[in-house]
Structures are given as structure tokens and as C-alpha cells.
Amino acid sequence: MVKVAINGYGTIGKRVADAVALQDDMEVIGVSKTRPNYESKMAVQKGYNLYVGIPEREKSFAEAGIEISGTVDDMIEEADVVVDCTPGNIGPENLKKYQKAGVKAIYQGGEKHTLTGLSFNSFGNYADSLGKDCTRVVSCNTTGLTRSLKPIEDFVGIKKIRAVMVRRGGDPYQVNKGPINAVVPNPPTVPSHHGPDLATVMYGANIVTVALLVPTTLMHQHNLMVELRDDVSVDDIIDVWEKRSRILLLNAKDGLGSTAEFMEYAKELGRSRNDLFEIPIWKESINVVDGELFYMQAVHQESDVVPENIDAIRALLELEENNEKSIAKTNKAMGIL
Ligand SMILES: NC(=O)C1=CN([C@@H]2O[C@H](COP(=O)(O)OP(=O)(O)OC[C@H]3O[C@@H](n4cnc5c(N)ncnc54)[C@H](O)[C@@H]3O)[C@@H](O)[C@H]2O)C=CC1
Numbered sequence: 437m438v439k440v441a442i443n444g445y446g447t448i449g450k451r452v453a454d455a456v457a458l459q460d461d462m463e464v465i466g467v468s469k470t471r472p473n474y475e476s477k478m479a480v481q482k483g484y485n486l487y488v489g490i491p492e493r494e495k496s497f498a499e500a501g502i503e504i505s506g507t508v509d510d511m512i513e514e515a516d517v518v519v520d521c522t523p524g525n526i527g528p529e530n531l532k533k534y535q536k537a538g539v540k541a542i543y544q545g546g547e548k549h550t551l552t553g554l555s556f557n558s559f560g561n562y563a564d565s566l567g568k569d570c571t572r573v574v575s576c577n578t579t580g581l582t583r584s585l586k587p588i589e590d591f592v593g594i595k596k597i598r599a600v601m602v603r604r605g606g607d608p609y610q611v612n613k614g615p616i617n618a619v620v621p622n623p624p625t626v627p628s629h630h631g632p633d634l635a636t637v638m639y640g641a642n643i644v645t646v647a648l649l650v651p652t653t654l655m656h657q658h659n660l661m662v663e664l665r666d667d668v669s670v671d672d673i674i675d676v677w678e679k680r681s682r683i684l685l686l687n688a689k690d691g692l693g694s695t696a697e698f699m700e701y702a703k704e705l706g707r708s709r710n711d712l713f714e715i716p717i718w719k720e721s722i723n724v725v726d727g728e729l730f731y732m733q734a735v736h737q738e739s740d741v742v743p744e745n746i747d748a749i750r751a752l753l754e755l756e757e758n759n760e761k762s763i764a765k766t767n768k769a770m771g772i773l
């Protein structure tokens with residue numbers, strides 16, 4: 437069993453921890469928190485060994501009556517791989533610790549590609565992370581783009597991609613993020629970082645993205661225009677996506693015409709935290725006009741990268757050489773469609 441540590445037990449970290457716990461070839465040896473809050477208490481209640489992310493704060497955990505197993509440095513020593521789920525830009529400091537301890541590391545999309553020089557998507561470039569010391573799972577938005585675009589690239593070839601990314605203002609718990617009453621070009625410059633990020637896992641992708649922030653917390657939403665290399669029909673495209681996992685073709689006419697209804701659908705799936713690991717595409721939005729594919733999709737930002745983190749662990753530790761086998765194993769353990 438590969439020993440996995442989760443550094444940063446927040447939105448992404450707690451989900452990755454639970455997903456690791458579901459696999460039969462890896463185990464959670466610990467999770468780290470910086471503050472003795474309710475998530476720290478619940479991590480211990482769940483049976484995870486809790487380590488203090490900022491060692492100077494050890495005392496505050498004792499004062500809150502929370503049992504800890506040591507500091508983050510102790511946790512790193514125990515692990516074969518650390519999944520770093522700390523907020524963006526903390527990564528460079530942590531990388532030194534991981535290198536010193538000789539432990540492998542997986543970063544998230546809030547860190548720059550240059551930190552690792554290698555980014556990861558299960559469908560895009562799994563093999564390039566095999567046996568490497570560290571990699572970076574691209575952000576929720578880039579993961580969503582790769583999921584739908586890679587099968588199209590493999591099927592017919594893509595000349596050029598343009599995408600308008602409508603980004604959620606903050607996660608549901610984030611009381612200090614926004615906007616509350618505005619649409620904000622974010623970034624106000626073109627292209628946004630998402631296009632270049634896609635090219636770190638779908639090499640050579642010719643893509644320009646623009647992005648906006650809107651007052652919603654549920655999901656991101658993407659609008660894609662894709663110039664294809666050959667003539668194909670809407671049915672061909674549907675057929676390609678229907679054969680892929682981690683993508684859902686859903687119908688607006690079935691009462692799923694919005695991100696709010698997608699999240700209601702996710703609740704009906706009965707998963708922990710109402711997660712929607714798959715990327716839902718509105719089936720009615722798919723059209724091909726003059727050799728250009730149009731479609732609209734959404735991204736549950738809190739959860740879509742979680743299965744990719746599991747596959748990234750398998751790639752770094754060389755538990756599985758074949759991406760499709762890892763994807764299938766992860767999907768089965770997590771009940772992903
Ligand atoms: N929330 C989202 O929509 C998504 C986030 N990401 C990326 O995942 C990473 C984590 O993001 P979230 O989970 O949303 O953040 P979060 O703020 O929900 O969780 C971060 C966790 O790290 C802990 N932490 C803070 N400083 C730390 C330190 N110095 N050492 C150890 N732990 C520390 C915090 O206490 C918190 O538990 C970021 O790179 C982010 O860009 C990727 C996809 C989607």
C-alpha cells in the first residue's frame with residue numbers, strides 16, 4: 437500500500453483524502469491543518485491522523501482538545517507521496533521540504549506550471565508523470581476543458597479552440613469572496629491563463645480563452661467554439677463523448693437547464709458532499725456549423741480534479757502504467773460514471 441499524506445485539508449484536500457481511502461492500492465497516513473477548527477475535529481473523528489501544518493501552532497490544537505499525531509514535517513517523513521492541497525503559491529516553500537525528505541509530491545492548479553515543469557491530466561498526458569518526483573494536477577477549469585476536448589482531438593483533430601469561461605465567484609463556504617452584484621472580466625486581459633494551461637497537458641493545443649467572474653458559487657460554466665480538422669456530424673461527437681467516462685451528456689429538457697439543476701442532480705446521485713466528479717455537457721448545445729463545433733459545459737470546481745489526483749498518485753508511484761486502467765480503477769472505487 438502506497439502511503440499518501442494530504443498537506444492542506446480544505447476544499448480539495450478533504451475530498452482527495454476520502455478518495456484515497458476508497459482505493460485498495462493506497463492509504464491515507466495523515467492530513468494536515470493549520471488551524472484547530474471544525475474540519476480538524478472532523479478529520480480526527482473520521483479516523484485520519486492529524487498533523488499541524490504550521491508547527492508553531494501545535495499548542496492551539498492541544499488547547500482546543502484536538503489530538504494530533506505531530507507536525508507536518510513528521511507527516512512528510514512517513515509518506516511515499518504528499519498531495520499538496522494548500523492554497524496557491526505556498527507550493528514553492530513546501531517543495532523544498534519534500535525534496536529534503538525525498539518524498540514525491542502532487543500539486544494543484546493554484547500553483548504555476550513552472551514549479552514542477554510538469555502538469556497532469558489522466559486523459560491528456562498520464563504517461564509523462566510515470567515515476568517522476570512531482571507533478572501538478574491542472575486546475576478545475578483546465579481539467580474540465582481537457583475532459584471534453586481530448587476525445588475530440590483524438591477523434592477528428594482540432595485546428596483551433598476558443599472558449600469563454602464563466603467562473604464562479606467563490607466556493608460555497610467562502611464568505612469573503614465575490615462579486616455579489618457584478619460581472620467581472622477576470623482576468624481583464626486576453627487570453628486568460630486557462631488556454632496556456634490546457635497546452636501543458638494537451639500539447640500543441642491552439643486555444644484562446646477569455647474569463648469572467650459572476651455572482652454564483654455552485655459551478656463554473658464554459659462556452660466552446662472548436663474548429664475541427666475534418667467534417668463530422670453532431671451524432672459523431674455525441675458518440676465520442678458517450679464512450680468516455682468522467683463526462684455526462686445531460687438534457688436541459690429533462691429539467692437540467694442550469695448549473696443549479698446540475699447540482700440538484702448531483703444531490704440525487706447520493707454522493708458524499710453532493711460532488712459531481714464528471715463534467716456535464718448540455719446535449720442540446722452541441723452543434724457543428726461550417727466545420728466548427730459548439731458546446732456548453734459546466735464544472736463542479738470543488739470535486740472534478742479529485743479523480744485526477746488519484747490517477748496522478750498511481751503515475752508517480754508507477755502503480756499502473758496504463759492511464760485507461762488507472763482511470764477505470766479510480767472510477768470503480770469512487771462510483772464515477
Ligand atoms: N476550490 C476550488 O475550486 C479549486 C481549487 N484548486 C486548487 O487547489 C488548491 C487548494 O485549494 P482549496 O482546497 O480550494 O483551498 P482551501 O483554502 O479550501 O484549503 C486549503 C487548506 O490548506 C490549509 N493551509 C493553509 N496554509 C497552509 C500551510 N502553510 N500549510 C499547510 N496547510 C495550509 C488551509 O488551512 C486549508 O485547510 C489551490 O491550489 C487551488 O487553486 C483546484 C481546483 C478547484
Ligand SMILES: O=C(OP(=O)(O)O)[C@H](O)COP(=O)(O)O
Pocket residue numbers: 545546575576577578603605630737
Ligand atoms: O483553479 C481554479 O480556477 P481557475 O481554473 O479559474 O484558475 C479554482 O476554481 C480556484 O479558483 P480561484 O482562484 O478563483 O479560487
